[in-house]
Amino acid sequence: MSGALNLDAAFSALADPTRRAILARLAKGEATVMELARPFEMTQPAISQHLKVLEDAGLVAGRVDGAKRPRRLAKAGIEAMDQWLAMLRKALEKSYDRLDEVLAGMEQPKITRGEKR
Amino acid sequence: MSKLNLKTEGDTHVVVTRRFAAPPEAVYRAHTDPKLIQKWLLGPEGWTMPVCINDARPGGKFRYEWTNGKGGGFHVTGEFLELEPYGRIAHVERMHLPDPTPDCHVETKFDADGTGTLMTLRMALPDAQTRASMLATGMEHGMEASYVRLEGMI
Numbered sequence: 001m002s003g004a005l006n007l008d009a010a011f012s013a014l015a016d017p018t019r020r021a022i023l024a025r026l027a028k029g030e031a032t033v034m035e036l037a038r039p040f041e042m043t044q045p046a047i048s049q050h051l052k053v054l055e056d057a058g059l060v061a062g063r064v065d066g067a068k069r070p071r072r073l074a075k076a077g078i079e080a081m082d083q084w085l086a087m088l089r090k091a092l093e094k095s096y097d098r099l100d101e102v103l104a105g106m107e108q109p110k111i112t113r114g115e116k117r
Numbered sequence: 118m119s120k121l122n123l124k125t126e127g128d129t130h131v132v133v134t135r136r137f138a139a140p141p142e143a144v145y146r147a148h149t150d151p152k153l154i155q156k157w158l159l160g161p162e163g164w165t166m167p168v169c170i171n172d173a174r175p176g177g178k179f180r181y182e183w184t185n186g187k188g189g190g191f192h193v194t195g196e197f198l199e200l201e202p203y204g205r206i207a208h209v210e211r212m213h214l215p216d217p218t219p220d221c222h223v224e225t226k227f228d229a230d231g232t233g234t235l236m237t238l239r240m241a242l243p244d245a246q247t248r249a250s251m252l253a254t255g256m257e258h259g260m261e262a263s264y265v266r267l268e269g270m271i
Contacts, residue, residue, distance in 0.1 A: 087252060098156065
């Protein structure tokens with residue numbers, strides 16, 4: 001099964017550098033086991049084993065295309081990126097709102113060289 | 118309406134722009150003077166930065182430590198690569214969660230914009246594992262709601 005992001009499984013799946021590299025490759029678009037095996041100089045069964053771990057963690061999903069089964073990043077894995085970006089945005093917005101106040105309280109600095117309009 | 122604009126640049130970078138009412142010299146100072154940094158670079162509500170060591174010169178190191186006052190905390194260490202007063206700062210940093218994340222290169226530019234400043238922050242996107250670790254930290258940092266949403270995405 002795929003689609004559900006299992007956090008514990010996702011963390012252990014991500015602990016392996018080969019699996020992180022597979023995710024990085026899939027971030028660029030879907031790929032078959034054969035296409036994934038090539039750059040990693042690994043056998044297809046070895047890649048399939050890694051893919052199973054990633055699928056069980058909900059990070060990777062596949063579809064049937066004739067005899068092939070191309071894999072792609074699962075929706076939850078992609079949305080995890082959006083979550084991270086949302087966290088970054090929230091933290092920065094809060095920080096920069098505070099910076100507005102800090103700047104308002106600073107002495108007005110003199111006009112500096114090189115300042116262009 | 119948010120004044121902050123955040124977008125990804127390809128698969129590798131995130132670019133943030135934000136306008137400030139003060140001129141570049143002031144915004145630059147607020148990014149390099151530890152006493153000023155401690156007042157604003159705090160992220161979500163409830164966090165403070167008890168340790169802010171910042172040697173703002175090329176090759177100089179910095180160390181920022183945050184705490185939520187409830188036993189939660191983490192720190193960032195980094196080095197300044199280039200400083201061009203009052204227009205640009207390039208640095209590399211890593212979070213300690215507590216294991217260090219891979220080095221992240223950050224470039225911050227301050228351009229005069231009328232009487233204010235347009236700041237552009239460009240940083241490399243962390244890898245999936247780092248993002249997951251940071252999100253896990255975010256949960257401790259009082260962002261349970263978004264994490265619960267993540268778990269519910271089935």
